[in-house]
Amino acid sequence: MAQPNHLRRIRFWLAIFITGLVISGITAFPLQTELNWLITSLHSDALRPIAQFTHLLPWIERVNEGLDVTYARFPFLAYGTDWLAFAHLVIAIAFIGPYLDPVRNKWVISFGLISCAGVLPLALIAGHVRGIPLPWRLIDCSFGIFGSMPLLLCRRSIFALEHQTSQAVQVAHPV
Secondary structure (H helix, E strand, O other): OOOOOHHHHHHHHHHHHHHHHHHHHHOOOOHHHHHHHHHHHHOOOOOHHHHHHOOHHHHHHHHHHHHHHHHHHOHHHHHHHHHHHHHHHHHHHHOHHHHHOOOOOHHHHHHHHHHHHHHHHHHHHHHHHOOOOHHHHHHHHHHHHHHHHHHHHHHHHHHHHHHHHHHHHHHHOOO
């Protein structure tokens, strides 16, 4: 019976995770432009009823107004989200280690899982303190939950790969 290809599975899930971090990072740079596009979309005939029913439209308009006012008067504050974007890209780079050598770099997977767990209290506590509506905080929590899923699958496959490798070594070099 053929052994499952654990390395291929690990690399697949890490590629998904890395891609998510890169997309999150890149999209943190042009916040004003993205919000303007989103508002235009939410005002379309197709999306407007849903956006109003879910209270998404007023919230996104409020966020956009906050950015417009802040960036007009204090444009240097956008530098903070530039660093947020950069941090996502740097964290994505860290996951190249387990992509190349998962067993040796399995600690990075643990780091990622701890970070994903940390999203929940940050979103719920800091979001509350900053006046972020609960539904939006729950969406933020979902990043930690959904981010942990590929990492948990990777961890399981890394342990299986580690076990498979140790068995192969024992067969090749019996004591």
